[in-house]
Amino acid sequence: MRIAIIGGGPAGISLAWFLKGTKFDVTVYEGLDDVGKKPCAWGVLRGIENYIEIPKESIYSEIKGFRIFLDGKLISEVRERSKLGYIVDKPLMLRRLGEKVDLRLNSKAVLENGKLKLNGKIEEADKVILATGHYSLSKDLTIPALQYVTDLNYDPEMVDMYFYSDLLGYGWIFPDPLGAKIGVGGYSSLEFISEKLKSITSGKILVRHGARVADFGVIEERLNGNYIGEALGTVYAVTGEGIRPSIISSKIMAHSLLEGKDFSKEFRNSKLYWSLQIHASVIKRAKASNSVKSLEKVLLRADPKLVVKFAMGDFGKLDLIKLFGSAIL
Numbered sequence: 001m002r003i004a005i006i007g008g009g010p011a012g013i014s015l016a017w018f019l020k021g022t023k024f025d026v027t028v029y030e031g032l033d034d035v036g037k038k039p040c041a042w043g044v045l046r047g048i049e050n051y052i053e054i055p056k057e058s059i060y061s062e063i064k065g066f067r068i069f070l071d072g073k074l075i076s077e078v079r080e081r082s083k084l085g086y087i088v089d090k091p092l093m094l095r096r097l098g099e100k101v102d103l104r105l106n107s108k109a110v111l112e113n114g115k116l117k118l119n120g121k122i123e124e125a126d127k128v129i130l131a132t133g134h135y136s137l138s139k140d141l142t143i144p145a146l147q148y149v150t151d152l153n154y155d156p157e158m159v160d161m162y163f164y165s166d167l168l169g170y171g172w173i174f175p176d177p178l179g180a181k182i183g184v185g186g187y188s189s190l191e192f193i194s195e196k197l198k199s200i201t202s203g204k205i206l207v208r209h210g211a212r213v214a215d216f217g218v219i220e221e222r223l224n225g226n227y228i229g230e231a232l233g234t235v236y237a238v239t240g241e242g243i244r245p246s247i248i249s250s251k252i253m254a255h256s257l258l259e260g261k262d263f264s265k266e267f268r269n270s271k272l273y274w275s276l277q278i279h280a281s282v283i284k285r286a287k288a289s290n291s292v293k294s295l296e297k298v299l300l301r302a303d304p305k306l307v308v309k310f311a312m313g314d315f316g317k318l319d320l321i322k323l324f325g326s327a328i329l
Ligand SMILES: Cc1cc2nc3c(=O)[nH]c(=O)nc-3n(C[C@H](O)[C@H](O)[C@H](O)COP(=O)(O)OP(=O)(O)OC[C@H]3O[C@@H](n4cnc5c(N)ncnc54)[C@H](O)[C@@H]3O)c2cc1C
Pocket: 006, 007, 008, 009, 010, 011, 012, 029, 030, 031, 032, 035, 036, 037, 038, 039, 040, 041, 042, 043, 044, 107, 108, 109, 110, 131, 132, 133, 134, 135, 145, 146, 147, 183, 210, 211, 212, 213, 228, 229, 230, 231, 234, 235, 240, 241, 242, 243, 244, 246
């Protein structure tokens, strides 16, 4: 059976990697001339190792601690002995994984009446899976994010997350081989986001870029076995983490294909689905009440370790009740 995957991001490449050497003949079509070109802060949380081997040479650093800021004020700082995650060189990671699968660059694909077309020519495939990221999502399912790469000399083991009482969104400073990646994303105008970004920027700006990020949780209409990754909505809405959940969605897709199971059922039964939808409901509630007060309260009062568990999608019902009260369930 020939499977065509459109999109060579973490979701598309990892799905091809999971299906390598199986009964499926898989090709990944990437529209650009290289992988990993989309702006991203390259943070990947721990747990990813249970799904995919990160090529060693693509690991820039191990994250051992984090700080949380509210309106520019430090409210918690945690340092662990064990790692919380990694900063990876995402293009290098995807290139290395891409070398092990049939990846075709410069191959912008279109689907016309269910037929896959490349440069106007029909490409035969028994199944087409869309891993096209935010590119295939409408604006109302995504938020804008802006990011600078600066030469700020930044601790490679730390990450900073910023939250604001006047912005439903988040900011970050992550270590980077060039210094630091500093960004802000949220439900606001680009001008406002840009102002917030300026307020946390330090160092000389080397790169300015931006992209949209899915922020509405899993898109139910797309749970039909044809979508994986951010194109399906697999981004944690409160933090913007999309690499690891996209790879996990591909693992679930690979398992469903190999076992002949219904992807939508398998996905809906997963911890990933449940935790993504809880994140999305926190954002929806904040949007509906037009206030970030409940998120603020959690950040100010809760045990920082519990906040991290929530941020990482590694929480249970009891954790949620401790954080938000029973109304969240
Ligand atoms: C500024 C910013 C910072 C971020 N930082 C982080 C972070 O630190 N950690 C984290 O976990 N997440 C982060 N994210 C989110 C993360 O980048 C994405 O959620 C993740 O890359 C999604 O993976 P994906 O494979 O589903 O989609 P993508 O990575 O978007 O890959 C989709 C690919 O499909 C290709 N494509 C699209 N249409 C076509 C077509 N028609 N034909 C062929 N190819 C096509 C695109 O060129 C792209 O390469 C960030 C996002 C932004 C915007």
